[in-house]
Amino acid sequence: MHHSGIYKKVREVIDLDSRYYLIGADYPRCSKCMIPVCPWSTEVLSQLDPAHRNKFPAILTTKLALDKRCVTLLKPQTVGNSSSYVQQALEELHSEEWVKRTFEYLSDCELHKKKSALTRSGEVVYQKSPPFCPLPLAQWFETVHASGKLLLDDFVC
Numbered sequence: 428m429h430h431s432g433i434y435k436k437v438r439e440v441i442d443l444d445s446r447y448y449l450i451g452a453d454y455p456r457c458s459k460c461m462i463p464v465c466p467w468s469t470e471v472l473s474q475l476d477p478a479h480r481n482k483f484p485a486i487l488t489t490k491l492a493l494d495k496r497c498v499t500l501l502k503p504q505t506v507g508n509s510s511s512y513v514q515q516a517l518e519e520l521h522s523e524e525w526v527k528r529t530f531e532y533l534s535d536c537e538l539h540k541k542k543s544a545l546t547r548s549g550e551v552v553y554q555k556s557p558p559f560c561p562l563p564l565a566q567w568f569e570t571v572h573a574s575g576k577l578l579l580d581d582f583v584c
Contacts, residue, residue, distance in 0.1 A: 441494065443520060488574070493571040510566070539553075
């Protein structure tokens with residue numbers, strides 16, 4: 428592998444109650460064919476030993492990624508615990524976190540408005556709070572679970 432710059436694609440990862448982003452570092456390129464490789468691809472991660480591979484926090488798909496803690500919720504496939512149940516539960520947690528953050532933002536705007544009125548700095552215009560971003564469908568969670576099982580099968584002794 429050769430270094431070919433910084434990997435520019437940012438991955439959005441769905442976590443238990445919010446989203447975070449993975450930002451790439453080195454963008455490797457195959458020494459023989461010179462084809463660039465995603466630093467988080469299954470091909471690259473499968474070359475690592477299990478201890479280092481386990482440090483990677485998420486399972487990636489083409490557009491999004493799912494935190495491994497969420498994948499853990501998909502493991503006990505019992506009656507009443509399906510990918511749609513996990514999707515609905517995560518959607519509820521995400522919406523509660525979104526409401527909490529929106530209230531904090533609006534409260535901060537009100538506080539700032541009051542302080543700026545005291546200093547007579549003029550009319551202040553605030554941006555709207557970001558809209559709630561729904562989660563992918565339950566089928567996507569099932570796909571991620573299947574992908575994660577393939578990677579985790581290598582850990583079996």
